[in-house]
Amino acid sequence: MTSKRFKLIEASDDQRPGISSSNVEEIDWTKCIICQNITDELLQYPTSAKRINIGAGYVTLEENLVKFKDLQSLRSTINLNALDGGSGLQNTMYKNNAKWHKTCYLKFNSTQLKRAQKRHQVDTDDMSENTANRSRKFTRSSLPCKISMKEYVCFFCGSNKPDENLHEVTRRNVDIHVRQCALKLQDTALLAKLTAGDLVAQEAKYHVRCLANLYRKASRVSIVQQIGE
Incomplete structure (x- = not known):
């Protein structure tokens, strides 16, 4: 054509x-x-x-x-x-x-549309809650998994275990580091998730343990590569 x-x-x-x-x-x-x-x-x-x-x-x-x-x-x-x-x-x-x-x-x-719809619904609920009680301070940087927002899951493991806290990515250097690790590990599943945008824009949540494990795996690969050289 x-x-x-x-x-x-x-x-x-x-x-x-x-x-x-x-x-x-x-x-x-x-x-x-x-x-x-x-x-x-x-x-x-x-x-x-x-x-x-x-x-x-x-x-x-x-x-x-x-x-x-x-x-x-x-x-x-x-x-x-x-x-x-x-x-x-x-x-x-x-x-x-x-x-x-x-x-x-x-x-x-x-x-990605379903995720955007969930974020929009959460933002709408937050706005309604803040309007009803302006004196209440709501911090989204650390969200306990026990709260009713069930759509929040760990960006890396995809779970929301009730005995662990989810933290929100608020710094772009975390996004940069995660992308470097994903490329080094050739983790296609993680790379696919990252195509949706940076972690800050996605309001990505994570378990500290999961993020630490990612960094640790990438570090091991770097060590092996250095030995091979």
Whole structure:
């Protein structure tokens, strides 16, 4: 299919209220529609999928992107206005043979959407609680697992044992160190989780024991590599 470039022309204010010309940008359909960057990662073409409903990938992405936007969690350069040619996101993406990097797509898959919805619900509950009792101070940097927020689990082990406390990542140097360890250990499961964004932005929680174990394993690998050299 011939590559196309699509440019959305801004309609008048009375035709499209609430959308200004600054919100509309040109989309290069030959690149990843999410990051618009050229990288070494191969692009995925949903229209080349070997199945009957070849547009299913566009349907899922459209639904998730709209929900992320409603949650105010669309932390990306992706512009929904520019992706909609007037016939809906799905039809516009299909018409222009939209493509993306797998790592970019994973940031907006159903799993990440559920996490965003849970964070939004927690934030809403917190706001209601603070409004009802402004004198109460609520610290989220250390959350006991016994509280009712069952969706909070350790980022590393995925559990919330009642006899251990969960701590929230609040420093970016922890995110940097964790990524270095994941790369050194070639831990694909952990690397996949990290594609969703930095740990601070994800409001990741962890057991001190689990984080220490990660650091310890990476340190052992470093020692073995040094011996091998």
